[in-house]
Amino acid sequence: VSDTHELAEALRDFLLRSHRLMDRRMRAEGVSLARFKLLSFILREQPVRSTDVATAFGYSPRTVTEALDGLEREGLIARQPDPVDRRAKRISITPVGETALRASEPLRDRLRDDVFGTLSGEERAAMAAALAKLNHRLAALEAPE
Amino acid sequence: VSDTHELAEALRDFLLRSHRLMDRRMRAEGVSLARFKLLSFILREQPVRSTDVATAFGYSPRTVTEALDGLEREGLIARQPDPVDRRAKRISITPVGETALRASEPLRDRLRDDVFGTLSGEERAAMAAALAKLNHRLAALEAPE
């Protein structure tokens, strides 16, 4: 297939650089992008279990425990024993965590719009459609039974 | 700006998952995707310095030293003192490294074509054009003087 090489490179380049930019700026005024996403999810779905986070984000269990440890260490979330299942813990966001989340939200939105705003509505739609195809194909390759 | 949220999520989701897939499969028969890229560059440009690698990939110096340490530990590359600049080292690929690189190449190409092959030529071209715009915009934001 022609020209997939350059396309893949450009895609990876964009991810790496946009992630670096957003992370750097967001961290300076509150929470990193990765933490922002976790906190958003926890706020929306709380009380939530570790395994729910892993499923929702497609992360490995290890990644989630590690991330939650960090958030808990800084008092942004709390873990409490699940009253009905003694294997599980219920994760909730703290007032400190909610404040940090709210503080970072406008910056995140502004940066994202700054970047994606260079595309026209048609271009964004075309890109979304292409990504949907790609993600669908990827799902097929991941589970090749 | 409308619908940038879903677009950004889809993009991030695709990159995370495609990277995981390629890395898993490639590692099983040779080298990871990240190492593959480094080895390709070193093979093409050798003898090369650490700072050249950092510049070419947009990586931090720390990332490069760490990566080269790993490659050297497994005998895929060698570092030698630069004869004319005693601060520098010249990095070259070893026969073992070249073999590992060649072994992984077909797999990498096949996987990439498997994924991107679901898009038509027009779709790939549109996506490449959009990414070029995005990367250009990102560069402007990175250096905001």
Place this chain on the structure above:
DNA sequence: AAAGATTGATCTATCAATCTTA
């Protein structure tokens, strides 16, 4: 046996600091 959570070892990446040489 399977599910929920954690831990150990490792890779890829960052920032910030340091050391040597130019």
Place this chain on the structure above:
DNA sequence: TAAGATTGATAGATCAATCTTT
């Protein structure tokens, strides 16, 4: 002073193994 390379501390992600409870 600046450039080339390294090191220390840390974040974010993987796989594989373990421990407790269902």
